[in-house]
Amino acid sequence: MIQLKSVALYRGSKCLLKDANLTAYPGWHIALVGHNGCGKSSLFALLQGTLHADSGECQVPAQWRVAHMAQEVEALDTLALDYVLDGDQALRRLQRELTQAETDHDAHRIGELHQQLADIDAYTAESRAAKLLNGLGFTQAQFQLPVKSFSGGWRMRLNLAQTLMCPSDMMLLDEPTNHLDLDAILWLEDWLRNYPGTLILISHDREFIDAVSQHILHIEHQALNYYSGNYSAFEIQRAARLANQQSAFEKQQREVAHLQSFIDRFKAKASKAKQAQSRIKMLERMEKIAPAHVDSPFHFTIPAAEKVSNPLLDIGDAELGYPGKPILHKVALQLRPASRIGLIGPNGAGKSTLIKTLAGEIDLLSGRRIPGEHCKIGYFAQHQLDQLDMNATPLLTMQRNAPKTDEQTLRKYLGGFGFHGDAVHDSIGRFSGGEKARLALALIIWHKPNLLLLDEPTNHLDLEMRHALTLALQDYEGALVLVSHDRSLLRATTDDLFLVADGKVDIFNGDLDDYAKWLNDYRAQQLQNSNDPDAADAKRDRKADRQRAAEIRNQLRPLKKQIDKLEADIAKLETGKKELEEQLADPAIYDSSNKAKLADLLKQQREISATLEEKEMAWMELSEQLQQMENELS
Numbered sequence: 001m002i003q004l005k006s007v008a009l010y011r012g013s014k015c016l017l018k019d020a021n022l023t024a025y026p027g028w029h030i031a032l033v034g035h036n037g038c039g040k041s042s043l044f045a046l047l048q049g050t051l052h053a054d055s056g057e058c059q060v061p062a063q064w065r066v067a068h069m070a071q072e073v074e075a076l077d078t079l080a081l082d083y084v085l086d087g088d089q090a091l092r093r094l095q096r097e098l099t100q101a102e103t104d105h106d107a108h109r110i111g112e113l114h115q116q117l118a119d120i121d122a123y124t125a126e127s128r129a130a131k132l133l134n135g136l137g138f139t140q141a142q143f144q145l146p147v148k149s150f151s152g153g154w155r156m157r158l159n160l161a162q163t164l165m166c167p168s169d170m171m172l173l174d175e176p177t178n179h180l181d182l183d184a185i186l187w188l189e190d191w192l193r194n195y196p197g198t199l200i201l202i203s204h205d206r207e208f209i210d211a212v213s214q215h216i217l218h219i220e221h222q223a224l225n226y227y228s229g230n231y232s233a234f235e236i237q238r239a240a241r242l243a244n245q246q247s248a249f250e251k252q253q254r255e256v257a258h259l260q261s262f263i264d265r266f267k268a269k270a271s272k273a274k275q276a277q278s279r280i281k282m283l284e285r286m287e288k289i290a291p292a293h294v295d296s297p298f299h300f301t302i303p304a305a306e307k308v309s310n311p312l313l314d315i316g317d318a319e320l321g322y323p324g325k326p327i328l329h330k331v332a333l334q335l336r337p338a339s340r341i342g343l344i345g346p347n348g349a350g351k352s353t354l355i356k357t358l359a360g361e362i363d364l365l366s367g368r369r370i371p372g373e374h375c376k377i378g379y380f381a382q383h384q385l386d387q388l389d390m391n392a393t394p395l396l397t398m399q400r401n402a403p404k405t406d407e408q409t410l411r412k413y414l415g416g417f418g419f420h421g422d423a424v425h426d427s428i429g430r431f432s433g434g435e436k437a438r439l440a441l442a443l444i445i446w447h448k449p450n451l452l453l454l455d456e457p458t459n460h461l462d463l464e465m466r467h468a469l470t471l472a473l474q475d476y477e478g479a480l481v482l483v484s485h486d487r488s489l490l491r492a493t494t495d496d497l498f499l500v501a502d503g504k505v506d507i508f509n510g511d512l513d514d515y516a517k518w519l520n521d522y523r524a525q526q527l528q529n530s531n532d533p534d535a536a537d538a539k540r541d542r543k544a545d546r547q548r549a550a551e552i553r554n555q556l557r558p559l560k561k562q563i564d565k566l567e568a569d570i571a572k573l574e575t576g577k578k579e580l581e582e583q584l585a586d587p588a589i590y591d592s593s594n595k596a597k598l599a600d601l602l603k604q605q606r607e608i609s610a611t612l613e614e615k616e617m618a619w620m621e622l623s624e625q626l627q628q629m630e631n632e633l634s
Contacts, residue, residue: 001025002047002170002198004224007056009042016042020056020224022217026169029192029199031209031231034219035297036434036462040202043219044068044172047200060170067168069176073155075148075571080138083147083158084129087165091122120167132161135187136180137347141626149567151616152574153179164191173201177208178459181347182485186516204462206231207487298468300416300442302476305450309372311336312451312479313358318367320350320357325625326365327353329503335451339479342490344508344515345500346522351483352455354500356381358481359453378449380457383617385436386609390429390602394419394439397428401443417442418465429584429602433460441469450478458486487512559626566619573612580605 002024009017016039024030032040045051046058048068060066067087076083086092094117101109117123133143136157142150147158156179163171177185185208192199192212200217203209209216209231216227216234227234313335321327327350335341335358343351356362357369359379371377389397398410414424417438428436437460444452452473458466466489473480473493484490490497490512497515499508501522508515580601583589589598 001061003057003059005057005059007046007053007058007224009039009046009051010054011039011042015222017219017224018222022224022226024198024200024215026198027196028215029195029213030201030215030217031213032200032202032217032219033209033231033234033463035464036432038219040219041174043224044174044200044202047170047172064169065167066170066172067163067166068172069163069174070159071156071174073147073159075574077146077148079144079146080133080150080158081126081129081143084132084161084165085125087162088120088125088167090120090167091117091125094120094122125165129161129165132164135184135191136161137184148571149563151570151619157184160188168197170198170200171195173199173203175202175204177203177205177485180485182344182487183347183519185485186519204458204466205486205488206463206466297418297420298416298438298465300413300445300468300472302445302452302472302478303448304477305374305376305448307374307376308337308450308478309374312339312372312375313377314368314370314372315358315364316368318357318369319365320353320362321365322362322621322625323365327503328500328505331367331505333358333498333505335479335481337450337477337479339481340493340495341479341481342494342497343481343483343500344490344497344512346519349500349502350505351500352381354505355379355453355455355481355483375451376447376449377451377453378444378447379453379455380441380444381455382459383613384440385433386606386613388428388436388439390427390606391599392428393425394428394442395424397439397443398446401446413446414442416468427602429605434462434465437461438465445472452476452478452480452482454480455483456485457482458484458489559622563619563622563626566615566622570612570615570619573608573615577605577608577612580608 002022004020004022007017007020008015009020032043034040042051046053047060048066049060052058078086094113098110098113098117101113130140130143134140138154138157147155150158160173160176160180163173176188180188185205189208189211192201199212201209201213211230213230214228216229216231218225218227218234218238227237229237311334313333315331315333318331319326319329320331331354343354345351353362357364359377359381360369360371361379392400394414395407395410398405398414399407402410411424418435419426419439428439431439437457441457457469461469466486470489470492473489480493482490482494497508497511499506499515499518508518510518583601584598584605588594589601
């Protein structure tokens with residue numbers, strides 16, 4: 001078991017933990033929660049043995065094998081499948097020893113090693129690694145691609161697969177869902193539920209925590225507090241404790257009253273659909289847990305637009321995609337002021353393509369896109385974070401967007417997004433991903449859009465900011481289209497789900513639990529089709545299929561060349577970005593004497609980040625085309 005006895009942890013002069021005690025038994029699945037900077041990652045380092053307690057004892061059984069997920073991966077030539085297999089170090093060691101024994105013609109040692117390999121189930125290792133890659137969204141064609149050919153987010157998936165491949169008694173996962181879509185998260189939940197060892201994870205996805213953990217460790221005010229149960233149980237237990245404090249109780253009542261108004265509002269629509277029923281259940285549960293968030297640093301609303309059209313946006317008989325490669329066909333979607341839509345569908349099916357088209361960032365291939373006279377779109381996507389001026393500050397950024405608004409009003413507004421006091425004068429270039437995402441949301445909301453298009457808005461956001469965003473979206477009077485792997489946000493803020501799959505966009509008659517079942521059936525069908533070519537061939541014209549295959553093969557060659565060039569460009573840009581980040585990590589660069597050099601480095605960083613984002617998006621779009629073409633050939 002794991003034991004912490006009166007542990008104190010410091011980071012520099014800052015105390016993270018004081019007199020922390022814990023006893024955790026083998027097989028426990030634990031979620032570690034707390035605000036950013038409270039010491040979660042430092043506690044991970046303590047359990048790994050890479051950091052030592054300033055006082056007290058941390059005891060982890062010496063014989064335990066510990067697997068942890070690296071946060072970075074180099075641009076390696078190693079093939080993806082081999083990289084995942086490298087996670088099983090015992091396997092790789094025995095394989096090296098077997099190669100040497102075969103070179104030495106040592107028959108006795110060869111026999112011993114084959115037995116040892118059999119004992120660790122080595123002969124199924126490759127198929128197990130392939131299942132991990134499949135579950136995390138990789139295609140078979142990608143198994144044989146080098147690690148360096150993948151973008152940063154997909155390399156993190158490879159890191160996760162390698163960690164899961166590692167035989168372990170304790171697994172430490174820091175934000176494993178950050179770069180995953182909903183499909184991969186659902187698969188990972190099933191995998192982790194069956195993990196027999198001790199699991200400790202850091203995550204900002206409440207439903208993911210609920211699904212895989214039965215114990216919560218909450219770091220608050222330098223104390224390590226243990227709660228039995230999942231995250232929902234933790235919120236209720238913590239709320240009960242906070243409700244006993246008068247100041248917290250007063251805030252609690254305002255929060256509960258706010259939530260009750262939504263329960264009343266949506267009960268009237270309970271007969272509308274299963275999705276509405278799910279939302280009411282969640283709001284009723286939120287009424288109980290609201291006090292757990294009374295000390296949240298984030299409180300903001302989304303003001304109503306001054307003018308509204310009905311409909312706001314009309315798309316009809318539309319082909320969506322890219323020149324020469326349509327992805328979605330005969331799309332018909334009319335967005336009205338009361339529309340609250342969540343987009344779901346398998347990875348690569350076209351959700352981001354649809355939301356980019358709604359935002360006007362991608363032109364229709366055919367059909368109509370008619371915005372209303374007063375349609376005012378607020379569009380959030382991850383690439384917008386890099387479009388922020390890294391040399392500016394939050395206050396300066398807001399002043400540029402609202403030159404006629406006084407400073408005190410802007411400061412108060414930024415405070416709702418966690419930028420308090422002198423933080424409004426901090427350089428954006430030094431912000432974390434979460435801080436940049438909060439500022440980008442603040443900019444979008446300031447302009448009072450009547451149609452919000454949000455593509456994965458919770459990436460990098462912690463639990464408290466996600467909670468604040470959920471409340472703000474519930475109170476928002478405009479239309480909403482949301483792509484998110486955060487099921488809690490989807491359940492609480494959308495009324496209708498639209499399924500993007502097989503080249504179509506259709507309303508989904510069910511809730512997210514029904515979607516999980518649909519996805520399992522979809523995967524099973526895809527696997528059956530790939531394993532039963534005769535059955536698939538019986539459903540199509542063989543001659544036309546051969547002709548189409550020939551056309552695709554002709555298109556594949558130039559497409560692969562484009563992808564290869566992009567991969568080389570991305571690798572070069574990432575190397576340059578890493579070198580700049582190393583220079584920016586030097587405290588001396590922030591001396592006043594280096595002001596000009598710092599400005600130049602930040603400018604270079606901004607330019608490289610923007611170019612890298614463009615290249616990665618181009619790579620993703622071409623890779624999606626390549627995958628679809630290869631699927632047609634298979």
